[in-house]
Amino acid sequence: MAGARPGGPAVSASLLEVRGLSRWFGGLAAVQGFEIAVAEGQIVGLIGPNGAGKTTIFNLLSGTLRPSAGEVRLAGASIVGRAPEAIARLGLARTFQDLRLFRRLTARENVVVAAFCRAPNSLVSWTFPRHQKGLAGFARQAEELLEFVGLTDKAGDLAMYLSHGQQRRLEVARALATGPRLLLLDEPAGGLGRMESEIMTRLIQRIRASGVTLVLIEHNMHFLMPLVDRVAVMNFGRKIAEGTPAAIREDPEVVAAYLGTAQARARA
Amino acid sequence: MLAESSHRWPWLLLLAVAVVGPPLTGEPYVAHLMVLGSLSALLAVGLNVALGFAGLFSFAQGAFYGIGAYVSALLVLSSGAGFWTAFLAAGVAAGLAGLLLGLLTIRLGGHYLAIATFAFQEIVIVVIRNWDSVTKGPLGLSGVPGPAPLALPGLPPLEFQSELAYYYLALAVLVLAVAVSWRLRTSQIGLELLAVRDDEVAARAMGVRAVQLKIFAFSASAVLAGLAGSLFAHYVKNVSPESFAVATSFAVLVSVLVGGLGTIMGPVLGGIALTFLPEYLRVFQEHRFTIYGALLIVVVIALPGGVAGGLQTLARRWRARAQAARP
Amino acid sequence: MTLVLFVQHLANGLITGGLYALVAIGLSLIYGVLRIINFAHGEIFAVGAYVGFFLWRVLGVPLPLAFVGAMVGTAAMGVAAERLVFRPLRFADPLNSMISAIGLSFLLQNLILQVGGAEPRRLDPFMSGVLLVGPIALPLQYLFILGLAGVLIAAIEVYLRRAWNGLALRASSQDLGTAALMGVSIDRLARVTFAAASALAAAAGVLVGSVFLLQPTMGVSMAAKCFVVVILGGVGNLPGAIVGGLVLGVAESLAVAYVSTALRDVVAFVVLIVALLFRPQGLLRGA
DSSP, X not given: OTTOSTTOOOGGXXXXXXEEEEEEETTEEEEEEEEEEEETXXXXXXXXXXXXXXXXXXXXXXXXXOOSEEEEEETTEEOTTOOHHHXXXXXXXXXXXXXXXXXXXXXXXXXHHHHGGGSOOHHHHTTSTTHHHHTHHHHHXXXXXXXXXXOGGGTTSBGGGSOXXXXXXXXXXXXXXXXXXXXXXXXXXXXXXXXXXHHHHHHHHHHHHTTOEEEEEOSOHHHHTTTOSEXXXXXXXXXXXXXXXXXXXXXXXXXXXXXXXXXXHHHO | OGGGGTOOHHHHHHHHHHHHHHHHHTOHHHHHHHHHHHHHHHHHXXXXXXXXXXXXXXXOHHHHHHHHHHHHHHIIIIIOOOHHHHHHHHHHHHXXXXXXXXXXXXXXXXXXXXXXHHXXXXXXXXXXXXXXXXXXXXXXXXXXXXXXXXXXXXXXXXXXXXXXXXXXXXXXXXXXXXXXXXXXXXXXXXXXXXXXXXXXXXXXXXXXXXXXXXXXXXXXXXXXXXXXXXXXXXXXXXXXXXXXXXXXXXHHHHHHHHHOTTOSSHHHHXXXXXXXXXXXXXXXXXXXXXXXXXXXXXXXXXXXXXXXXXXXXXXXXXXXXXXXXXX | OHHHXXXXXXXXXXXXXXXXXXXXXHHHHHHHHHOOOOTTHXXXXXXXXXXXXXXXXXXXXXXHHXXXXXXXXXHHHHHHHIIXXXXXXXXXXXXXXXXXXXXXXXXXXXXXXXXXXXXXXXXXXXXXXXXXXXXXXXXXXXXXXXXXXXXXXXXXXXXXHSHHHHHHHHHHHHOHHHHHXXXXXXXXXXXXXXXXXHHHHHHHHHHHHHHSOBOTTHHHHHHHHHHHHHHHHOTTOHHHHHHHHHHHHHHHHHHHHHTXXXXXXXXXXXXXXXXXXXXXXXXXXXX
């Protein structure tokens, strides 16, 4: 059934394939008929005005929210209706726009707990004496990831005491610890200064180089456009355009959507 | 938090005091209080697994304690089962009750669990009070026998007749429970539970099996309460519903909060301290619970992190100042 | 004759159920508006009963006036409790407000014990006599209680629907932050909510005292039953609390009549389990 659409991208190579994804709250459609295909190794940007449904899409893909309708395939397997923890185990990880770290755990513990994603079920294994030794491997991976995002010297600090920029990077390290094939980053540069944005840019480039496919939500176009291969534009819960960054900049509907909101903001 | 596990000597010291202290005083009454203190500590260690590790609002610890006590006493009285069988059965029965309640409510979120456990607590007591044909109603069961002497190979049989001997039995169970709770806290499961406590949505998105883990933690806390209930029944020899009423659940909650939510030793110390404290506050006997209630409100408003949390904050400040003073 | 008996049991059940509803509405209201699980609500109900008893027995106030006095006095106490115990914790961890509520329930229960004594007390019935409907004899007192409960619940509905109050309460049931943005004073909202909930609980307390007995611990089992009612009706759902209360009251009454008197309190347990199993969102979800 996949790949039969004429003119569509080569779907068989897609790591993520989304069709007709919709979510209603009461009678209100937060997301309606969203479609996208992301090939392995790509970086795709997801942009749109506030309230356009971008974060809702992440929630639907990661299982945090149940879709009202639609199909989501990760590496060919349907993941719609699966629990978030099962989806994470299948190789889809995410960060949160509003920074949902484990506040009262240390930076290291935040990453270790996510790395356990690839350990056997703890409910079964915790009674075995050898279990404790097996955990050392995860602790080592956590150290490597903390180094990767530049937080080695903060490893022992509680997450709540880290700076905003450090918390953003810890979110990334935590998501990477689950060993994802597809990583969804929700406003990774949100609230970051220029220096920290540049650090994040390099981080994302290195993540891609390591073979992880990425989808990014971002408001900051200067940050986003140079990073991504393709951009999908959302407005009022629907995808209104998709293409290369250059093509999107010229798209009249996109310009209208952004101009419209800019005017509305100016009026308010 | 992990730092707590890095020093062993305070624990060993504490254990040494617990073993040697009561016989040194020579007072059976001290041993008696230590039995009750150990049972309170056992209940608190159990609640701490649910509330401190997993962030589950459970107000039914007294009910699980009661289920354990009655199951154990009834088994021995009616079927002639031995103490050890009854002891284990008490843990299993309370655990199953916890599992059932957990399966029904934990999916629904923290506030549902709080409401459901509160209702469960009261209803269990009412059932015990009114099910005359089995529980003998408000008067309760009397003549519950103590444990038979335990014959271990190569040792003289262990008797549990005196307060002191029973205290060592309770202490042994308590030490075991602390060891299990420590093992939980420092292993994968403990870290996962703490993550769920801090942010369940994020934890699940990172692959943590939150629902299973929470049901497990809740059931485990009920098992410990059930074991404590059995030890209680065969110690006091008379079980009546009032010992397991909602006030007991609240007292357990208070000892966990005072001792330090989520720590390993805090609940133990809290449980023992709150058993001894009223003995030294006999002046207030009549108004004890009034003061208790008022203190609870004041502590929560003035020290939102609990007494132990307040002390930790003070310690952190003191350390920071000491560091700042260094050149 | 069996039909007559059945109607009699039904009527008994509706009385108890109406009293459950009066208390449960307050519990549900406080949770729905302020997201506080008020573990002390049972004690507020008990305080109401004892205030009524005190006014009537000690001060010699006529029973109807004592009833009103208990509602007013307990509402004032509820407002004070909100101000002193819950407001400081409004934006703190929910565990803190639960513990605070537990502290308050300890405090109130023991104050009642110290002031009112441990022995059970009793109020005079509001009216005597029976109404004969064919072969069925209904005590006027029961009809009066059911009618009064209905009137009070209707009055609260009107009160809550009135102009800005009604709007604000419904808006904030969704989200306190949004309500604050809409210019609703949360402090005033909290005051109104606690006053209404406490007055209803006090009314139930005095009515219970005129049919059954007053005891210092009467609040605990009432609270437990009402938590079951709240779950049954849907947490935060007011019509649900009424229906839930009546269902539990009737179920208890029929179980006692047709199965065994020992079952009265087991019914609440069974209802709790069944509700959690099949309708965890409440009987009236979406209503």
